Amino acid sequence: MSQTTASDERAGRIRGTVAGLPRDLSASQKLMVFVLAMALSGVANLVLEIIPDVTIGPVDVSVSYFVFVPLALVALLNPFWAALGAPIGEVIFVDLLMGDFSGLAEVEGIIQMFLALYIAGSLVRNPRNRLQIAIAAVTVVVIDKALSALVDLSKVWIGVEDAEFVEGLPESIILLEGIGYAVDILMSGILFGVIPAIWLIPALHGRIEPLLGMRPRVPGEPIQGSAPRNALFVAVAVALSVASFLFAFLEAWDIELGVFEPEWLDTYGPGFIWVGIGAAAIAFLVGVALARAARGKSDDEN
Template sequence: MSATTSTDSGGAFSFDHRDMMVFILVMSLHGLQSLITELLPEFTVAGLGLEIGPFWFVAMSVVLLFRSFWACLAIPVGGIVFGEILIGDFSALGAVEGLIVITLSWFFVMSLITDPTDVKQIAAFGLLAKAMEETAAWFIDVGKFYVGVEELEAIAWLPETVWATEGVGALTQIVIAGLIFGAIPTLYLYPRLRGKIEPLLGMTPVSGRSGPTFTRESLKRLAAWVLLLPVAFGFEMLSETSGGLIVFEPAFVETYGEAFLLVPITAAAVVAFGLVYYRQRQVEA
């Protein structure tokens, strides 16, 4: 008989070999999609530079299959390991913002799920997670202007316009990454993964719950998101003024060209699909 998810047996923060496999799978898949989107060109609409991706439907479809803190943490860690360290552009202090904001945004959203079989609910909450992430980044970026650690990109006599300029960027990411390359593809991908990925990791699909969408647990997680937002801002400000504490910047891409991205892409693919292949062989044995 398949083991239940760690959430069913030990809470959202429990950690065993199944949680480790979930962490590795999410980390490598998110790192893989982030790197692939780096190779795609940027295009311009009405003078506004737009990037295709990142493909957030990967995170939405896989992470929301599970309800653990570690699945959420794996999203920013994947970006750090494969999108920063392996391409030679890593700053420890600069990475803290994403670790806090992204992890807590998804961790809060997970607490809202009442019916994991309802793909529309999953897609909507996935979009909410991306919107929370971008909103937090918006506040942090504006805050850096006001404390003087970043150059003000606003009308000289009306610095308040920085709220609009940064807000447009945040809204653009919510629409492109959160909706077009997030929630909409999730409607197709999530139901095709549910019930197929979990057994490979020794789990059964999580079940729904009765009661309201917003619970006391949701309130606690939302409060953690709000309270730790200034902490994320503090670390981001330190990274701008004091260096990265631990910095790894050999700049492999600048030295060897974009072809070097194939190295971390290959590494992420080997880890992700190697794990799936290994678990499939164990299940069949």
């Protein structure tokens, strides 16, 4: 271990504040992180709506999400609240406002992405360590898409959904899921995950947190809001994964609770995306206002 790293770890254990900023977040700061994660992830996913998907035979070659956006938030800020806000932002600003809301079935995606981001954000002990960032970026896609693939295979196995076979090769469902999984890791995990994240996160570390009235993450200290490393968390994660499966089956069983699908994007064209962007911008401004209030309160206390 280098002398600098050892010094950082010692400082991380003994210092309660950095530049007068407390380590523990207030309730308003947690809400601020949640709102900012909602807004930024919502805008990022709205941009994806105007990018056409490419299909090569039975394989869909597309970008599922810009991993680097929510990853930067969970790696720099509170992992729990950022991980919770990111998928909810996608549901609100993309699915609901664009008129493609599947009701309770949306909970599947929220749970899966929350678990993926929460675990990935907790892996980044040092936001300037590019190896940790790269591992976290791939982890997001590996967990999210693995759970999604298991849901798809379970639907076919139970018989509530027809499989998409290659003609003459019934066993190809496993092959197609595997190819799709690899494409997602390459496109979302590496191209739009690792590559921008290893540049963006170190560049923002130590700069964005004080603006939000928060203390930058210090290598070696416990990360507030990170995933606990014990059997209880594993049990809770497994329980949430099973719960996401149950919500996924609601749609397959034609149980439509809270479904809202006027398909406004198809009706009014791509220009309707600006409605979602405008709503996300308002949410972002609310987050900025909360940040300013939290920073002002921190300055007053110091």
